[in-house]
Amino acid sequence: AIHGDAYGRHVAETQPQKFAAMEAQYETDSSVGLKLLAFPTSVESLTDPRAENLFVVELPFLASILASGGDPGATITGLNDVPTEDPPVAIVFWAFRAMVGLGMWFILLAFWGGFRWYQGTLFEDDLLAKALVGSSVLGILTVELGWIVTEVGRQPWVIQDVLKTHAGVSPGLTGAEALVTLAGFVGVYAALLGLYTYVIARSIRNEAPTKPPTPERERDAPDSVGVIPSDD
Structure with a gap:
């Protein structure tokens, strides 16, 4: 604000x-x-x-x-x-x-x-x-x-x-040079987007539960800060 x-x-x-x-x-x-x-x-x-x-x-x-x-x-x-x-x-x-x-x-x-x-x-x-x-x-x-x-x-x-x-247009810059530069930017950011999507999808697959929750699993699962509750 x-x-x-x-x-x-x-x-x-x-x-x-x-x-x-x-x-x-x-x-x-x-x-x-x-x-x-x-x-x-x-x-x-x-x-x-x-x-x-x-x-x-x-x-x-x-x-x-x-x-x-x-x-x-x-x-x-x-x-x-x-x-x-x-x-x-x-x-x-x-x-x-x-x-x-x-x-x-x-x-x-x-x-x-x-x-x-x-x-x-x-x-x-x-x-x-x-x-x-x-x-x-x-x-x-x-x-x-x-x-x-x-x-x-x-x-x-x-x-x-x-x-x-x-x-403000540079007289020394050709259309082909501008196109190659733009294509380079698009290519780099497209690759970054693909890598980002791959990492996120892989993380989701690795973290997603493979079995339905049960009272025993929920009791033994780590809590929100990663600490496994003790039986004491």
């Missing part, structure tokens, strides 16, 4: 078009609310996420507070007043919401697990176990969504107000 607050303030100061795209704020205004939840009402609203095209649950003043570091009446520069050429809005707006939504889900999982641990039933909650396993890949997705917000939201700039994307 502290990092998010500092980052929001930094983006509003240095990349106003990105902050405006994250909130689909087209008009410069003060006391702006944060769109906590936004749902498209038509296909058009997916590509043009203006407030009038969405069903929105908004927290009053919060966008102004986030942008200014505490001032609920702060002014936020709208996209219509940002001197950029057709900044990408829809992908940044929806990626930001998906990223924040997944972050809230992870916080919920943490509280859920903490509550079960406090109750002493952490390892007995099958639904929590399934939710954790099902959410294992969502961390990677959240990182990618954050990358989309960061890199797409900065367009058309590589360095804000200094260097545009089209001017």
